[in-house]
Amino acid sequence: MTHLEPLYSIKVTCCNCEKEFETSRVRPSLKKAFRRDADFCAYYKDENPDYYVVRVCPSCGFASTENSVGMLADWQRKAFNEWIGGRWLHRDFGGKRSWAEALVTYKLALLCAQCIHDKERIIASLLHHIAWMYRYQGDNGQEQRFIQYSLESYIQVFEQDGVAGNDARLMFLIGELNRRSGRFSEAVKWFSRLINDRRIMDASMIRAAREQWAVIREQMLGEQSGPAAGTTLTGA
Numbered sequence: 001m002t003h004l005e006p007l008y009s010i011k012v013t014c015c016n017c018e019k020e021f022e023t024s025r026v027r028p029s030l031k032k033a034f035r036r037d038a039d040f041c042a043y044y045k046d047e048n049p050d051y052y053v054v055r056v057c058p059s060c061g062f063a064s065t066e067n068s069v070g071m072l073a074d075w076q077r078k079a080f081n082e083w084i085g086g087r088w089l090h091r092d093f094g095g096k097r098s099w100a101e102a103l104v105t106y107k108l109a110l111l112c113a114q115c116i117h118d119k120e121r122i123i124a125s126l127l128h129h130i131a132w133m134y135r136y137q138g139d140n141g142q143e144q145r146f147i148q149y150s151l152e153s154y155i156q157v158f159e160q161d162g163v164a165g166n167d168a169r170l171m172f173l174i175g176e177l178n179r180r181s182g183r184f185s186e187a188v189k190w191f192s193r194l195i196n197d198r199r200i201m202d203a204s205m206i207r208a209a210r211e212q213w214a215v216i217r218e219q220m221l222g223e224q225s226g227p228a229a230g231t232t233l234t235g236a
Contacts, residue, residue: 006030006047007096012055015071016062016080022094023055038212039176041132048136050129051102054093054109061088063109067125069118076116083115084108103133120160124153128173144181151177168194168205176212184216191216 007024014021026049033042042050056063061084062072072080093105110126112118127150134143154174161167175190191209194200 004030007052009094012057014057014060014062015064015069016077016085017057017060019057019059021055021057021059024052024095024097025049026052037135038208038215039128039173039180041135043136047096048102050132051097051099053129054102054105056091056093056105056108058090058092058094060085061091061108063105063112065109065122065126068109068113068122069116072116079115079117080112084111099133099136103130106130106133120153120157124150124157127153128177147177147180151181168200168202171197171200172205172209172212175209179212179216179219184220187216188213 004027006026008027009022009024011020012023013019026047030046031044031049033044035043042048053065054063055065062080069076093101097105106126106129110123110130113123113126127146131143131146131150134140134146151174154170154177158167158170158174171190171194175187175194178184178190179187191213194209195206195213200206
């Protein structure tokens with residue numbers, strides 16, 4: 001064992017088959033991003049913690065995150081086994097993951113969340129993470145595809161939950177993903193809504209919305225020159 005292994009194992013109990021399995025995490029001391037995009041996508045010099053967000057049970061194939069449902073109801077187990085579990089071939093994602101393996105875990109978690117009707121916020125987050133995975137590889141086509149899916153899902157969350165107390169981050173994300181999709185007027189609408197809603201007290205999100213509004217103005221002014229839709233804001 002090296003002086004400081006970036007990964008360590010934790011034990012998890014599967015919320016479907018209830019078997020215990022091990023999955024890897026990146027040590028908290030090594031989770032220091034050297035850059036972040038405005039939609040919170042982070043970049044790391046060494047092991048990327050985002051590769052290890054999803055926990056996959058090697059026995060039954062159920063994939064989830066820390067925020068997923070704690071234990072499945074009988075109807076959810078039945079739905080999962082019909083959709084996925086019945087076709088699962090034993091595969092262990094417990095160790096170090098490549099980009100391709102991490103992408104598989106996210107897509108598996110998305111399928112699981114959809115088939116058990118997990119919270120829409122979980123589904124939106126998984127779609128957004130898949131967009132990040134493609135961004136890491138420079139695959140703009142697939143990134144845009146999943147940004148669109150996640151944007152639709154986040155809007156559904158907002159329509160269902162409203163500004164539950166103070167959901168400034170959700171409003172900001174909807175604005176930023178619209179900006180990244182080239183829908184500048186929609187992005188401005190959401191950023192403006194966030195800035196002008198007096199119930200919202202999250203100063204960092206209000207500041208980030210103002211900064212991204214300025215980015216949009218620059219993009220619109222330079223649109224004929226072909227501005228980069230992926231303009232990022234470090235530390236937003």
